Amino acid sequence: MSANENARVAPLVGQHVQRGEDLRFATGQGRFVADHVSTTTLHAVFLRATQAAGQIRSIDTLAARDCPGVLAVLTGTDLAGTLAPIGALHEPNEAFVDAFSFQMADIAIPCLVTDRVHYVGEPVAVVVAESRAMAEDAAELIDVDYTPGTAVTTPQAALEPAAPRVHEHLPDNIAASLRGGFGDVPAASKGAAHRVTGRFRMGRHSGVPLECRGVVASWDPARGRVDVRTSTQVPHFVRTAICASTGWSVSEVHVSTPDVGGGFGPKANVYAEEVVIAYLARLLGREVAWLEDRAEHFVASAQGRDQHLDAELAVDSTGHIVSWSVEFLADVGAGSLWVAGITANTALHSVGAYRVPHFQVVGTAVYTNKTIVAQYRGAGRPEACFALERCLDMAAEAAGISRLEIRERNLLRAEELPKRLPLPYRDGVPITYDGADFRRCLRACEQRLPDDLLDTLRARYPGMYLGSGVATYVEATGRGPYESATVRLLADGTFEVGVGSACAGQSHETTFAQIAADALGVPMSAVRVRTGDTDAVADGIGSFASRSAVVGGSAVHRVCSQLRARARELVARCLGIEQDSEHEPTWSEVGRLLAPGGELAEQAPLSVTGTFEPPTVTWTMGAHLAVVGVAPETGIARVLHYVVAHEGGVEINPTVVLGQIRGGVAQGIGGILLEEFDYADDGQPATATFAEYLLPGSCDVPPVDVVHLPGPAQLNPIGVKGVGESGTIAVYAAVASAIEDALSCPAGTLTSTPVLPSTMLDIAESSVDASV
Amino acid sequence: MSDIVVDLEVNGVRYERTVPARLSLADFLRDSLGLTGTHLGCEHGVCGSCTVLVDGRSARSCLLLAAQVSGATVRTVEGLAESDGSPGTVQSALARHGGIQCGFCTPGFVVALTELVAEGKELDEEEIREALSGNICRCTGYHGAIAAAVELTGPDPGCAGCDQECGS
Structure with a gap:
C-alpha cells in the first residue's frame, strides 16, 4: 500500500529485533499448559x-474407584476396541526405501496396555479425580498383578536368536x-595405507525440556468437539493421532498449544496420554488435565540417541579418505513412531562434509524393554558425526598429520560444491550439498583460537590439563513435505498470521x-502471529528437524506477498488507484472499505492461505572447536571455550540464530559429559531425578563464539537454512577430541558418551604411569 | 488431612488462607493465589524454576510448604515487574540480552538475578556463573542470563562485549 502511516522501507529480516514473546515471559505472564488448569478442572493420573x-x-481397581473424589478409573481392557494404538509418524519415500532396502516393522503404541507391558513407565491405567492429590492417592491403591518376563536392555542382547521378543506379534x-x-x-579399503576402526556408543539421553509434558482437554457441547491443549511441537500430528485412535472426524478435534516450555524433539511426538485425555474429556463432559511430573518424565517421555556404531575409515598415505563404512x-x-526418521538420519548424514569415494552403511533399529524413543535435537546425526569425526582423529594420527590437516585435506572445497551424492534423501530426491565452501x-x-587465548586459559586454570578439538558436521534442514500459513487483513489495518509450525x-x-511485515510492507506492530493451533491453519506439520524458519517462514512469506499483490490488484480494479500512487489507500483504509458498509464490502475479504513445499532439504555445514580443561585430581572436564563457524542462509533474526546455536552447544555438552538415562539389567530405570540425570548448568557451558558465514540457499524464497540442530551435532566429537588432546592420550581412546570423570581419571593416571 | 491457617504477604498483598498442611508453597502460589508465573520444573529442588524470594532470600517454593512461610513476605516474578506491569530492571535486562527462549525457567532466573543485584556486590563472570548455578536453563546456554548479570552487577551499567546489539 501507499506511503502512509503503515509504510516502512528498511527490511526487518536480518535485524536483531527484540523478541515479542519476552514481555510476557519476563514478567511471569506466560501461559504454559499447567497454567490453563482451573479449580473445576478434573485431574488425571x-x-x-x-x-x-x-x-x-x-488389575484390581475396586479400592481406587471407592476413593473420595474419583470419577473414573480405566484400564487398557476398558478401552480396548475404543482407542486404537498410535501408528508411525514418518514413512520414507519409495526411492529411499529402494535405494536402502529399507524395512520397518509394523509398530503401534497402545494407549493403555491390555495384557503385556514393554517398559517401566508404560501407561497401564488412568484415574480421574477432583484433584491431582486425590487421583494420585487412588492410583496408589490399584493392584496390578504381574507375571514378570525377561527384559532385554541392549540391542546386542535383543538380536540374539533366543532373545525374548519385546513385542509378541513380531518375529524378532x-x-x-x-x-x-x-x-x-x-x-x-583393501589397498589403503591406513585403516582405522572404532566401536562407538552414544548413550541414551534426550531433550529433557524444563517443562514436562501436559494435556488439558475439554468437551465443547456447542461446537460438538474436543478442545485439546497440549505441550507439543506438533499439534496437527496430535489431532491426526486422536482422530485415528478414536475414530472421530477432524472437525471433532481442536488441538492447540499454549506457551511450550521447551521441546527439542521429545515433544515432536504423539503420546498415548494426549489421546486418552481427549477421550476422557468427551466421555466425562468435563475439563480434564494431565500434568506430567518430573519423575514421570524420566520414564514416560520419549528418549533419544542410544546408538552403537562399528566403523572403519580407510585413508591413503597422505590422509585422503579412501573409504568409509558404518x-x-x-x-x-519399546518403540518409536520416528524409527524411520532416526535410522535414515544416521545413514544419510554419515558421509559428512568430506570427499568420500566409497561409502557403505548398514543400520538396524532394535526394540528393547526401555522407554520409547523419539527424535532428539540432531536425531541420529550426532551419532553419525561422532563415529566419522572420531575415526578422522585416529586416521590423522595413523597418517602422521594433524587433526586439522586431515579435515582440511578432505573437506569439500568451493569448486566441488554444490555436491551431489549418489544417494536419495528420505524424500526420494538425490542428495545435493548446496553449500559454498x-x-x-x-x-x-582456527582463526578464533589464537595462541594467546590458550595461554590466557592456562593462566586462569593452572591446575587443569588443557586441550582443543575440532569436528565438522552437515545437516539436512527444512524438510517438507510442506508447511502452511494464512494471513488476513483485519478491519483496523493490522494482520493476523497463522502458521502450522508450533x-x-x-x-x-x-x-x-x-x-510477514517485510512481505506486507508494514511495521511489526501491525502483525500478530498465531502458531500451534489447528484452528489457525487447517493443515500443518510442526516444529522439528530445523524446518520451521525454512518451510514455515517461506509459507508466511508466500501468503503475505500474495495478499499484498491481491490488495494492490483490488485497489487498482475497484478504486482505479495504481500501485505506489500518492492516492493509494492505507491498510487501515482498505480494512474499513472492505468492512460491512464500506465501499468494497461486496469484494472478497483480503485473506490468503497457502503452503510452501520445498523441493527437497537444504544442507548446512559447520565446524566446531572446543577447548576443554580436565582437572587431573578429579577427572572433571570443563569446556572453557567454544567456537561454531557455520554456513547458514539468511539470518531472519541474528539474536535468535545465536540463541539456537548456543543452546544447541549447551545440550551437546550435556550429552558428551553429563547426561544419560541409565537402566539396570532388568530394565529398571536408574535415573529418576535430576540428581542422577545431570543437566548442564551455568558453570558447564562456556561462552560460545559464533561465526556466521552466509551460504547459498536457493531452495526457498527467503534464502533461509535451518539452524536448530547446528549447535548440537558436532559437540560430542569436538569435546571428545579436546579431552584426548588435554590428556595426551591416543586418538580414539574415548569411544562412548557420556565421558565420565572416572574414565578421564583412569586415563590421566595411566598416562602419568606411562610417563614415569 | 489436616488444614492449617497461613497468613503471609505476597507481592505486597496480605493473604490469610486455610490450606491443607501438605500443600507446597509453589502449589499455594499457583493454585490458591493464581500466581502461575512460578513454574514447576522438577518438584525436587534442583532446576530452580520455582524460585521465589522469601523475606528477601531466594528459596525453592517446591520444597517449602505453604504452612512454613506463614508470617513471611514472599515475592514472585509477578511482583518484580513495575507497578504498571511493564518489565522491571532485571526482567528487561534478561530480555535485552537474549536470555529468554521458551520462558519456562525465566521466572526463576529473574528471582535469582534480583537477589544477586540486591546483594550489591561487584562480581566477575566466574562468580556470576557460580551464583546462577542453582538455576537450569535448557534453551539458551546461559549466555544472555550471564550478560544480563554482568550488566546489572558490573561497575559500568551497559553491555560491553555483548553481541546481541541490545542497544544499551
Whole structure:
C-alpha cells in the first residue's frame, strides 16, 4: 500500500529485533499448559508399569474407584476396541526405501496396555479425580498383578536368536533396517595405507525440556468437539493421532498449544496420554488435565540417541579418505513412531562434509524393554558425526598429520560444491550439498583460537590439563513435505498470521512477524502471529528437524506477498488507484472499505492461505572447536571455550540464530559429559531425578563464539537454512577430541558418551604411569 | 488431612488462607493465589524454576510448604515487574540480552538475578556463573542470563562485549 502511516522501507529480516514473546515471559505472564488448569478442572493420573517386561495377570481397581473424589478409573481392557494404538509418524519415500532396502516393522503404541507391558513407565491405567492429590492417592491403591518376563536392555542382547521378543506379534526385535552406499568399500579399503576402526556408543539421553509434558482437554457441547491443549511441537500430528485412535472426524478435534516450555524433539511426538485425555474429556463432559511430573518424565517421555556404531575409515598415505563404512544399531526402546526418521538420519548424514569415494552403511533399529524413543535435537546425526569425526582423529594420527590437516585435506572445497551424492534423501530426491565452501568454516574456527587465548586459559586454570578439538558436521534442514500459513487483513489495518509450525521457544512470534511485515510492507506492530493451533491453519506439520524458519517462514512469506499483490490488484480494479500512487489507500483504509458498509464490502475479504513445499532439504555445514580443561585430581572436564563457524542462509533474526546455536552447544555438552538415562539389567530405570540425570548448568557451558558465514540457499524464497540442530551435532566429537588432546592420550581412546570423570581419571593416571 | 491457617504477604498483598498442611508453597502460589508465573520444573529442588524470594532470600517454593512461610513476605516474578506491569530492571535486562527462549525457567532466573543485584556486590563472570548455578536453563546456554548479570552487577551499567546489539 501507499506511503502512509503503515509504510516502512528498511527490511526487518536480518535485524536483531527484540523478541515479542519476552514481555510476557519476563514478567511471569506466560501461559504454559499447567497454567490453563482451573479449580473445576478434573485431574488425571496414569498408573504406569513397574516391570519392564511381563504379563498383567490382573488389575484390581475396586479400592481406587471407592476413593473420595474419583470419577473414573480405566484400564487398557476398558478401552480396548475404543482407542486404537498410535501408528508411525514418518514413512520414507519409495526411492529411499529402494535405494536402502529399507524395512520397518509394523509398530503401534497402545494407549493403555491390555495384557503385556514393554517398559517401566508404560501407561497401564488412568484415574480421574477432583484433584491431582486425590487421583494420585487412588492410583496408589490399584493392584496390578504381574507375571514378570525377561527384559532385554541392549540391542546386542535383543538380536540374539533366543532373545525374548519385546513385542509378541513380531518375529524378532528388529524395528527397522537399512543398507546402502556407493562405490566398493571392501575393494577400495583393501589397498589403503591406513585403516582405522572404532566401536562407538552414544548413550541414551534426550531433550529433557524444563517443562514436562501436559494435556488439558475439554468437551465443547456447542461446537460438538474436543478442545485439546497440549505441550507439543506438533499439534496437527496430535489431532491426526486422536482422530485415528478414536475414530472421530477432524472437525471433532481442536488441538492447540499454549506457551511450550521447551521441546527439542521429545515433544515432536504423539503420546498415548494426549489421546486418552481427549477421550476422557468427551466421555466425562468435563475439563480434564494431565500434568506430567518430573519423575514421570524420566520414564514416560520419549528418549533419544542410544546408538552403537562399528566403523572403519580407510585413508591413503597422505590422509585422503579412501573409504568409509558404518554399521550401527539404534536402540529404540519399546518403540518409536520416528524409527524411520532416526535410522535414515544416521545413514544419510554419515558421509559428512568430506570427499568420500566409497561409502557403505548398514543400520538396524532394535526394540528393547526401555522407554520409547523419539527424535532428539540432531536425531541420529550426532551419532553419525561422532563415529566419522572420531575415526578422522585416529586416521590423522595413523597418517602422521594433524587433526586439522586431515579435515582440511578432505573437506569439500568451493569448486566441488554444490555436491551431489549418489544417494536419495528420505524424500526420494538425490542428495545435493548446496553449500559454498566447507573449508572456510574450519579455517574460521582456527582463526578464533589464537595462541594467546590458550595461554590466557592456562593462566586462569593452572591446575587443569588443557586441550582443543575440532569436528565438522552437515545437516539436512527444512524438510517438507510442506508447511502452511494464512494471513488476513483485519478491519483496523493490522494482520493476523497463522502458521502450522508450533513454537516451543524458537521465537516464532517474532521471526514470522519479521517475515510477514517485510512481505506486507508494514511495521511489526501491525502483525500478530498465531502458531500451534489447528484452528489457525487447517493443515500443518510442526516444529522439528530445523524446518520451521525454512518451510514455515517461506509459507508466511508466500501468503503475505500474495495478499499484498491481491490488495494492490483490488485497489487498482475497484478504486482505479495504481500501485505506489500518492492516492493509494492505507491498510487501515482498505480494512474499513472492505468492512460491512464500506465501499468494497461486496469484494472478497483480503485473506490468503497457502503452503510452501520445498523441493527437497537444504544442507548446512559447520565446524566446531572446543577447548576443554580436565582437572587431573578429579577427572572433571570443563569446556572453557567454544567456537561454531557455520554456513547458514539468511539470518531472519541474528539474536535468535545465536540463541539456537548456543543452546544447541549447551545440550551437546550435556550429552558428551553429563547426561544419560541409565537402566539396570532388568530394565529398571536408574535415573529418576535430576540428581542422577545431570543437566548442564551455568558453570558447564562456556561462552560460545559464533561465526556466521552466509551460504547459498536457493531452495526457498527467503534464502533461509535451518539452524536448530547446528549447535548440537558436532559437540560430542569436538569435546571428545579436546579431552584426548588435554590428556595426551591416543586418538580414539574415548569411544562412548557420556565421558565420565572416572574414565578421564583412569586415563590421566595411566598416562602419568606411562610417563614415569 | 489436616488444614492449617497461613497468613503471609505476597507481592505486597496480605493473604490469610486455610490450606491443607501438605500443600507446597509453589502449589499455594499457583493454585490458591493464581500466581502461575512460578513454574514447576522438577518438584525436587534442583532446576530452580520455582524460585521465589522469601523475606528477601531466594528459596525453592517446591520444597517449602505453604504452612512454613506463614508470617513471611514472599515475592514472585509477578511482583518484580513495575507497578504498571511493564518489565522491571532485571526482567528487561534478561530480555535485552537474549536470555529468554521458551520462558519456562525465566521466572526463576529473574528471582535469582534480583537477589544477586540486591546483594550489591561487584562480581566477575566466574562468580556470576557460580551464583546462577542453582538455576537450569535448557534453551539458551546461559549466555544472555550471564550478560544480563554482568550488566546489572558490573561497575559500568551497559553491555560491553555483548553481541546481541541490545542497544544499551
